[in-house]
Amino acid sequence: MSAVEIVRFAVRGLAANKMRSALTTLGILIGVAAVILLVAVGEGSSQSIQRNIQQLGANTLTVSSSTGGGGGGFRMARPQEDSGPRTQARPLTVDDARALADKAAAPHVASVSPVVSANAQAATYDGASHPIQQVIGTYPSYFEASNKPVAKGAYFFNDDVLAARKVVVIGQTVAENLFGPIDPVGKQITVTGVPFTVVGVLKEAGSAGGFQDADDVAIAPLTSVQQSLTGFGPLGQILVKAGSAADVAAAQAEITSVLDQRHGVGGTVAADYQILNQATLQETVSAATSTFTVLLAAVAAISLLVGGIGITNIMLVTVTERTREIGIRKAIGAPRGAILGQFLVEATLLSLVGGLLGVAIAVVGAQFTIAGITPVVVPSSVVLALGVSVAIGLFFGSYPANRAARLRPIEALRFE
Amino acid sequence: MSLVLDVRDATKVYGAGETAVHALRGVSLQVEPGDYVAIMGASGSGKSTLMNIIGCLDVPTAGRFHLDGVDVGALDDRRQAVVRNRKIGFVFQSFNLIPRMTALMNVELPLAYGGVKPAERRRRALAALDLVGLADRVGHQPNELSGGQQQRVAIARALVNAPALLLADEPTGALDSTSTLDVLGIFDRLSATGRTIVVITHEADVAEHAKRVVRLRDGRVIEDTRLAPVDGLPPRLGEATA
Structure with a gap:
């Protein structure tokens, strides 16, 4: 058988x-x-x-403030805080960003981009209007660190930041809603009443299912955004790019030590900032x-x-x-x-x-x-x-x- | 001469204690090669039990049973299957062909279980079907055949392995008189060519075709009559087919 x-x-x-x-x-x-x-x-x-997550940029660390702005009163009530040398959580400042860019203190850091952002800003062009989900004020290094290449036109430069020029790089969604088929480069738009000249359009990032539209953004020099939209308050976050994937951990340690020193963190004092490591997030x-x-x-x-x-x-x-x-x-x-x-x-x-x-x-x-x-x-x-x-x-x-x-x-x- | 069948003092008891049923109360039966034996008895006489034991489907409670020189009771399950396959050809009252398989496939089945190669299997199955006169019905399924034809397929299936013993249980019980004569004629001719046949029946007409008639009653052999010599021809050869 x-x-x-x-x-x-x-x-x-x-x-x-x-x-x-x-x-x-x-x-x-x-x-x-x-x-x-x-x-x-x-x-x-x-x-x-x-x-x-990878679209957020490779080898990047995001430093953000962990104090909830006006939450000082609550924090002050905690006894450890009272006994510590620091009396108030400090927000992140441009000076913090400069300190992190110091090659001697942080050799593994490749670039530092301070970031302020304003949400839902009304933009208009020639009768068309569109509320931009997020207007970001930052340095030119942000483009590379956050993995946002331009498709048309160019980035803005450090000069633009120093001179607080009103130039802007817009995302695809913004370009489509304001300009339609017209080439936006060189045109002037107004954001909450302030005129900005479009110098570039970002490459489409592709909207992620369930996430916010990554193309509904406008990126302008830090100083311009602070002047016209957010004021010269604390930074929203600091985007730090490490030299390579292997340097991320070292860079994180350096950032911690620099900021601990500047913010008087140590002993019983809890850190008033947090570092988001992309690898950890992943x-x-x-x-x-x-x-x-x-x-x-x-x-x-x-x-x-x-x-x-x-x-x-x-x-x-x-x-x-x-x-x-x-x-x-x-x-x-x-x-x-x-x-x-x-x-x-x-x-x-x-x-x-x-x-x-x-x-x-x-x-x-x-x-x-x-x-x-x-x-x-x-x-x-x-x-x-x-x-x-x-x-x-x-x-x-x-x-x-x-x-x-x-x-x-x-x-x-x-x-x- | 070695016996094909050697049952000595076999008893079979179903159940135990007060409800025990004694189906066989010490039966002895020897069958020589070439013999054609009819086992007769009314229902309850123990003839079905005896047939189950002879067919290696059951084992006696006590007593010895040798088939073609082999003590079947001592064999394990697998070897018993081999014995059933090689030494016994079964013919049942209700034909027991496998539905949805053609006559040829039904006849090939014992050869398949016996491990015969497909080409050889086909040749032997066709020869066996030819022997029972069904060469033109090989591709039919059981439900396309008459009762007599089905029983002839079953006989072909029983013969195909050239078994030592052809064991038939009421082979004509479900057939009309014409088909009955057909089947009995086949048995007569097989007997004439030297096959050993044991037929279980309660019909006297069927028993008259055998060379020897054994009667059972209440689990005992009460009569053993020889109608024709073992090496002779069956008594009614030629009549049935005539």
Whole structure:
């Protein structure tokens, strides 16, 4: 009795009940497709979030103030603060930024860009108006540090910052809303009543699903924005670019030591600023998204399990229904192994065919955007889902197959 | 001469204690090669139990049973399957062909379980079907065949492995008189060519075709009559087919 023979018997057994076999296969198909597709959606969303983080700029550290502006009263109430040498949390200043740019104190820092920002500023051009989500005042180094290249025109220069020239680089969304098809470079727009000359248009960053539109921005020299929009108050943040990916940790340590000194942090005094390391952010987010993916996969795995139980169920029915046939086969000399093999192969074929179809459907389904996420099929999830489906066939098929093989021929023959 | 069948003092008890049923109360039966034996008895006489034991489908509670020199009771499950495959050809009252398989495939089945190569299997199955006069029905499924034809397919399936013993359980019980004569004629001819046949039946007409008739009652052999010599021809050869 060769293996080919057993497979042939099994195929014949399945073909005898096409509808039943198809429905059982469907259970496994849905399970496998769900596992692969949901893992793909999880992976897709994880990758898109990672991309968004990378868009913030490579090797950058963001220093921001951790005092909530007027929250001093609350902080003052804490006894440790009272006993410390510092009496008030200090905001970040341009001087802080200059100190960080000092090569002697911070050799691993490549560039420092102080940043102020004003939200929802009304911009107009020739009758068209558009509220710009974020107007950023900064230094030219910001473009490189934050990974924002221009598509048209040019950046502004250090001279523009020193002279507080009213020049601006606008994002794609702003350009489209104000100018439409007209080339914005060289045109003058007014932002909250202040005229700015457009010198460049940023390359489209692509809006990230769920995130704010990264193209709805305008970037102008720090001094100009302070003069006209925000006033000369504290900085919103300082964007620091490290020399290379390997220098990020060292740069972070240097920033900490420089700012600790300047802000009188140490001993019992808590830091009044925080440094956001992009790598750390990425780790945190990827940990969160992988939890999300695991959760999705677990839900899908349950449906695969249900499909497996469906196989057991249908195989038990099949064994009962074919008890007499099993008896005949045994009476004419079928060894236990051949009966066991036939029913095991039947169950495994059901799950294998279901698994393969499930993979095909998942791969096709992954070509479509699901809930704003482009799924990314993870090869290991395909292998795993397919392997698990075959294992399910073997596992859930083994009970009915064993029952068939154990049937005593006289009882099986007597069965009506 | 070695016996094809050697049952000595076999007993079979179903259940235990007060509800125990004694199906066989010490049956001894020896069958020589070439013999054609009819085992007769009313229902409850133990003939089905005896047939199950002879067919290696059941084992006696006590007593010895040798088939073609092999002590079947001592064999494990797998070897018993081999014995059933090689040494016994079964013919059942209800034909017991496997549905949705053609006549040819049904006849090939014992050879498949016996590990015969496909080409050889096909040749032997066709020869067996030809022997029972169904060479033109090889591609039909059981539900496309008449009762008599189905039983002839079953006989072909029983013969295909050239077993030491052809064991038939009420082979004509579900057939009309014409088909009955067909089947009995086949048995007569097989017997004439030297096959060993044991037929279980309760019909006297069927038993008249055998060379030897054994009667059972209440689990015991009550009569053992020889109608024709072992190495002779069956008594009714030629009549049935005529």
